[in-house]
Amino acid sequence: MKQNIYDNNKFFEKYQEIRARENNYNNLLEQPNFFTQIPTLKNKVVFDIGCGMGDFAAYCISQGAKHVTGIDISSNMIANAKKRHIHEGLTFMQVAFEDVTVPNGSIDFVSSSLAFHYIADFQLLIKKISTALCEGGMLLFSIEHPIVTANKGKENWITNHEGNLLHFAVDNYQDEGLRTQNWLVENVMMYHRTMSTILNTLIESGLQIEKIIEPIPTKEAVCNLPSLHREFRRPSFLIIRAKKHKSKLA
Amino acid sequence: MKQNIYDNNKFFEKYQEIRARENNYNNLLEQPNFFTQIPTLKNKVVFDIGCGMGDFAAYCISQGAKHVTGIDISSNMIANAKKRHIHEGLTFMQVAFEDVTVPNGSIDFVSSSLAFHYIADFQLLIKKISTALCEGGMLLFSIEHPIVTANKGKENWITNHEGNLLHFAVDNYQDEGLRTQNWLVENVMMYHRTMSTILNTLIESGLQIEKIIEPIPTKEAVCNLPSLHREFRRPSFLIIRAKKHKSKLA
DSSP states (O other): OBOOGGGSHHHHHHHHHHHHSSSSHIIIIIHHHHHTTOOOOTTOEEEEETOTTSHHHHHHHHTTOSEEEEEESOHHHHHHHHHHOOOTTEEEEEOOGGGOOOOTTOEEEEEEESOGGGBSOHHHHHHHHHHHEEEEEEEEEEEEOHHHHSOOSSOOEEEOTTOOEEEEEEOOTTOOEEEEEEESEEEEEEEEOOHHHHHHHHHHTTEEEEEEEOOOOOHHHHHHSGGGGGGGTSOSEEEEEEEEOOTTTO | OBOOGGGSHHHHHHHHHHHHSSSSHIIIIIHHHHHTTOOOOTTOEEEEETOTTSHHHHHHHHTTOSEEEEEESOHHHHHHHHHHOOOTTEEEEEOOGGGOOOOTTOEEEEEEESOGGGBSOHHHHHHHHHHHEEEEEEEEEEEEOHHHHSOOSSOOEEEOTTOOEEEEEEOOTTOOEEEEEEESEEEEEEEEOOHHHHHHHHHHTTEEEEEEEOOOOOHHHHHHSGGGGGGGTSOSEEEEEEEEOOTTTO
16 A cells, blocks of 8 residues: 555645754754765665655765665655756656666665655565665665554553653554554554564565664754653664675675 | 572572473473574584573584583573583583683584573673684574563553553663563563664674564464463564674675
């Protein structure tokens, strides 16, 4: 099932409001950690899945990438990306990754920031990425952490009568599949997968795990956005870097 | 700090009672999953860390292993192991792994069942294991899952007024280090480490992650020990198989 929540106008409007603020979870927590793992981009062919408004694709071009394809299922996003970033090395397409044809071994670097939890068939996704990557090519992606997506309840921070946070509720961990959350609008769909499913899928698809990050905010970030202190109590995000085996070594 | 809780006589007595029951978490959940990942043992040199009463070491011999060294910090355990299992290919020693000298590259297979969460310096432990392993050698270990060890509270299953389980409480996830739990006796010490610390430590020590298991009980196991149904709600254990890089490929 291909969800296209970013073409829900109410959702997209609220999303743009959040992203316009400098102090959000992406800017203060996910992106700084994601950026520590980006490979050298000079002359690389890059594929960005869930490219949104195209800022990361444009960044890759600015770092010398030969060509960057950014795809997103949302026409709102792709329209914005095309308006914001024009460069001969940049291609933006409104399409789901499942429906794209990418020549085998043609990509040096596949990136994806906070998009894979919207994709139903993770095995197919990772297999397709692994096939598209050249030998030694890299996949870098961030997703919502399994600790956060596990519970089917809508509110996972448990508070006492005074409204103080007691702990974070985990439940239904082994029951993978669809979850609905209230984020910006009601019933946003995403998919819960266990840590072992995520990692074993990468390994079984010929990708070697190189780095795992469960981001921790800096002190400065917590000053700017105090709710980030909760990240010490449980991680919101998971960032994984993996490398395509060279076939002789596989 | 080297904890030697198994030489606490009250603890050891209760531990023996539990292990004497067929229906315990080790027999029904951890061991069946651990065993799925054991390599071919024929002519292998094996090192078992936290060998307990030596049953796994003896199993390796029965499968054709050339030599098995079992170490445990507990004199109770080693005394039992030596009594239960006598074979020219078996050596049992009461010693902490930190204090053992193992020739570089001399071991084919390092195993450890539910012992690493008692060891304070995980980096040192894994580095030492990696150095002891031959090229292509394997490490297989199980530990308490980070979801379970995170919270500093003593009771992590949250219940309602009727005593029904509501959810599992996670907290203090990023605050690694000592935890005390009440298991069999009060204040058993163990160490909480995040998933990313565990996996990155292996990777940085030259070990390639091959398989992650968060064990799920079989229906039959849940019939035999109904409390195992909680394993669907959050995992108790984490099992990891990793392989020493061949140096040419590293």
